[in-house]
Amino acid sequence: MESCKTKYPILLVHGMGFRDEPICYWGRIPKALRKHGAEVYFGVQEANADIERNARLLAERLKRLLAETGAEKVNVIAHSKGGMETRFLISTLKMGGHIASLTTISTPHNGSAAMDWLMKFKPIMKLIGVGTDFFKRLGGDKKPDTYRCFEQLTTGYMRHFNENVPDDPRVLYRSCAFLMKHWYSDLIMSVPYIGVRLLNGRSDGFLTPPEVTHGEHRGTFTGAGIRGMSHCDEADLRRMRCGVRNIDTGEVFPDVTDMYIKLVSELKERGL
Secondary structure (H helix, E strand, O other), rough: OOOOOOOOOOOOOOOOOOOOOOOOOOHHHHHHHHHHOOOEEEOOOOOOOHHHHHHHHHHHHHHHHHHHHHHOEEEEEOOOOOHHHHHHHHHHHOOOOHHEEEEEEEEOOOOHHHHHHHHHHHHHHHHHHHHHHHHHHHOOOOOOOHHHHOOOOOHHHHHHHHHHHOOOEEEEEEEEOOOOOHHHHHHHHHHHHHHHHHHHHOOOOOOOHHHOHHHEEEEEEOOOOOOOOOOOHHHHOOOOOOOEEEOOOOOOOOOHHHHHHHHHHHHHHHOO
């Protein structure tokens, strides 16, 4: 039961739209990792702050965490926009010496073609941003900027980001992609899935595999049964047991938590 007892603690960094409290963003995953020996902590950054603000909040969190645990580094697992915030933390905020690895789960490293299309309707997106910011403040965000977050998901922004936020050679970068099998794999994600499918191919409801690949590609995952893995499923937001298959290797996991156990056990095997 110590397959996930890594040298460095695990820091889980959530994506856009949610927080780590009062309800855990990561569903059953932290408990499963701890059961197998991992030391798990959370990023606790804001839900809809822009990349720069959340990266600075992560830097403050990381400094406190290192002081409290005595650890020299952490292994980060980040979902969606959280991966971009962690990359900014590593390179621009010069915290790479304290990050052993970054494993990203459907992070739009290369931007989203779907967001490019949506941003053609700027007045509507700005209105959505204003309304969302109001509710995010009620939820605890001090400086939400949803419209800016939308801008930071575009392919143009991410080209600029990748040019100015280079990888740190001291850090192991890994990425995972996910796919829904049908529009009805996840009814909440069905409409965006159809839109992305028409525009840019198969996706997890938001992002296609080429949009999220960065560093060492650990595979493209989908459901082991008739349904696939949506952007919600891959972080276990629904707390629903779901078999997972790695399309690239053929490996099958009984549940999404087992996939995370494998990802963390690989870090242990590499001495991280």
